[in-house]
Amino acid sequence: MLKPDTDSTGPVAGRDHSMRVERKSLTLRERAADVIRQAIIDHRLPPGKHLKERELCEMLGVSRTSVREALRHLESEHLIETVAHRGPVVVSLSIEDAKELYQVRSSLEGLAGELFARHATDEHIRNLRKTAEEMADAVARDHSEATLIEIIERFYEVLLDGSQSKVCAQFIRSLNTRISMFRRVGLNDAERRSGMMNDIDEIVRAAEERNAGALKQACIRHVERAGAIVMQQLNG
Amino acid sequence: MLKPDTDSTGPVAGRDHSMRVERKSLTLRERAADVIRQAIIDHRLPPGKHLKERELCEMLGVSRTSVREALRHLESEHLIETVAHRGPVVVSLSIEDAKELYQVRSSLEGLAGELFARHATDEHIRNLRKTAEEMADAVARDHSEATLIEIIERFYEVLLDGSQSKVCAQFIRSLNTRISMFRRVGLNDAERRSGMMNDIDEIVRAAEERNAGALKQACIRHVERAGAIVMQQLNG
DNA sequence: AACTCTTTTTTGTATGACAAACATATCATA
DNA sequence: TATGATATGTTTGTCATACAAAAAAGAGTT
Numbered sequence: 151m152l153k154p155d156t157d158s159t160g161p162v163a164g165r166d167h168s169m170r171v172e173r174k175s176l177t178l179r180e181r182a183a184d185v186i187r188q189a190i191i192d193h194r195l196p197p198g199k200h201l202k203e204r205e206l207c208e209m210l211g212v213s214r215t216s217v218r219e220a221l222r223h224l225e226s227e228h229l230i231e232t233v234a235h236r237g238p239v240v241v242s243l244s245i246e247d248a249k250e251l252y253q254v255r256s257s258l259e260g261l262a263g264e265l266f267a268r269h270a271t272d273e274h275i276r277n278l279r280k281t282a283e284e285m286a287d288a289v290a291r292d293h294s295e296a297t298l299i300e301i302i303e304r305f306y307e308v309l310l311d312g313s314q315s316k317v318c319a320q321f322i323r324s325l326n327t328r329i330s331m332f333r334r335v336g337l338n339d340a341e342r343r344s345g346m347m348n349d350i351d352e353i354v355r356a357a358e359e360r361n362a363g364a365l366k367q368a369c370i371r372h373v374e375r376a377g378a379i380v381m382q383q384l385n386g
Numbered sequence: 387m388l389k390p391d392t393d394s395t396g397p398v399a400g401r402d403h404s405m406r407v408e409r410k411s412l413t414l415r416e417r418a419a420d421v422i423r424q425a426i427i428d429h430r431l432p433p434g435k436h437l438k439e440r441e442l443c444e445m446l447g448v449s450r451t452s453v454r455e456a457l458r459h460l461e462s463e464h465l466i467e468t469v470a471h472r473g474p475v476v477v478s479l480s481i482e483d484a485k486e487l488y489q490v491r492s493s494l495e496g497l498a499g500e501l502f503a504r505h506a507t508d509e510h511i512r513n514l515r516k517t518a519e520e521m522a523d524a525v526a527r528d529h530s531e532a533t534l535i536e537i538i539e540r541f542y543e544v545l546l547d548g549s550q551s552k553v554c555a556q557f558i559r560s561l562n563t564r565i566s567m568f569r570r571v572g573l574n575d576a577e578r579r580s581g582m583m584n585d586i587d588e589i590v591r592a593a594e595e596r597n598a599g600a601l602k603q604a605c606i607r608h609v610e611r612a613g614a615i616v617m618q619q620l621n622g
Numbered sequence: 623a624a625c626t627c628t629t630t631t632t633t634g635t636a637t638g639a640c641a642a643a644c645a646t647a648t649c650a651t652a
Numbered sequence: 653t654a655t656g657a658t659a660t661g662t663t664t665g666t667c668a669t670a671c672a673a674a675a676a677a678g679a680g681t682t
Binding site for chain 2: 175176177179215218219222223225226227228234247250251253254257258260261265315316317318320321
Binding site for chain 4: 415449
């Protein structure tokens with residue numbers, strides 16, 4: 151049931167340094183979309199599940215109007231597929247899809263890296279290192295996968311923020327939403343964690359040198375490796 | 387006013403060799419979205435224009451329900467921006483946006499090229515050449531910009547089709563929709579047309595050699611040049 | 623011109639309605 | 653039994669209507 155508007159969905163603390171007042175009283179339909187999206191991402195609404203409007207209405211406590219508008223949104227995010235007169239179905243991703251998603255992500259993150267090297271402020275670079283260190287720390291202390299993922303997400307936000315390309319960031323975020331449908335697998339054994347820290351280290355170093363070519367390659371390789379791990383899990 | 391359902395939006399002839407029955411009776415909201423999208427692309431609804439729901443309803447002859455669902459779709463395509471309680475506004479693209487869009491497109495089309503070289507069938511390659519020849523022909527006979535654009539679009543469709551990556555194709559199409567908001571400029575003088583034909587030629591040749599690296603670079607360069615032209619127009 | 627108050631417009635959301643498409647259960651027949 | 657036809661119930665697609673809250677536009681005052 152959606153609560154009035156607790157503004158719990160506010161901007162992530164301390165990332166936006168501008169003075170703009172966040173006009174963020176999300177509409178009901180947006181919050182509905184958020185809730186459904188999250189449910190899809192963590193498989194509470196599993197792939198292939200046929201979503202019925204009435205059920206969603208009850209589940210969310212909002213009217214069909216809002217639910218349907220939310221569904222249109224998720225539809226263009228490719229999280230659901232709608233067949234006329236049959237209603238929306240949670241997408242199921244094939245191995246082939248996973249491969250394609252990672253290929254595209256790799257390409258785009260290469261671009262993001264390149265742009266970061268060229269456009270990021272010194273503060274962005276410091277932030278990148280700081281977040282990388284938090285990550286190393288979390289790995290060293292053997293924190294949970296969830297914690298790690300949260301830090302990784304912050305790392306990417308710094309990267310995207312510093313690359314100063316709204317368009318690039320939009321696309322990568324959209325990709326990541328889709329990818330997170332099967333990213334649940336991957337970061338539990340020590341070897342992989344240290345492999346990842348290697349990648350991250352490479353990225354931070356290239357960033358500090360502002361070496362666009364190197365950073366681009368580091369980002370590409372990082373995604374390729376992450377993709378390879380996921381593909382392996384999906385196959386095995 | 388939207389007419390019943392003429393199915394004029396059928397599948398492009400002879401590209402799908404599978405036996406699936408195309409289940410394609412578009413819903414009203416989808417057709418509404420199509421009409422609005424096209425109006426935005428060719429500036430009949432100019433950038434910055436504040437869209438009022440009632441006006442759209444009358445203009446399209448459909449109910450608010452359908453219009454609003456269509457708007458949600460255009461919203462996630464980044465063709466309009468909605469501020470709560472103010473309604474949707476047609477996006478206006480800054481020069482910076484244009485630059486970013488072309489950068490991303492360049493990166494993605496590089497990927498598409500690479501994948502084409504690796505995955506396309508021989509028929510795809512033949513089609514690519516055939517379309518390129520039509521293009522050369524249209525240039526030689528000095529056809530209209532509209533004709534040329536139509537052929538170029540077909541060329542891209544072949545490229546995307548052959549690259550066999552649904553995801554990549556989705557993203558590039560989405561980009562192109564946005565870009566076409568200012569692509570109206572660009573292909574009228576002879577020098578540019580011959581420049582473009584050079585690019586195309588390079589692409590076709592690399593494709594025929596199935597040289598992934600070369601094709602990737604050719605695609606990247608092509609988009610970069612196209613972008614440079616647009617940027618020039620926007621600046622001057 | 624700048625400010626406040628009022629009126630009008632527009633959006634966000636809910637509800638009820640109904641035809642058409644779909645799914646399911648029921649029954650008839652080869 | 654398997655097949656096909658029919659009736660029944662669901663769900664979607666679309667519309668109309670309603671109303672509170674937000675925003676815009678006007679009106680009047682200082």
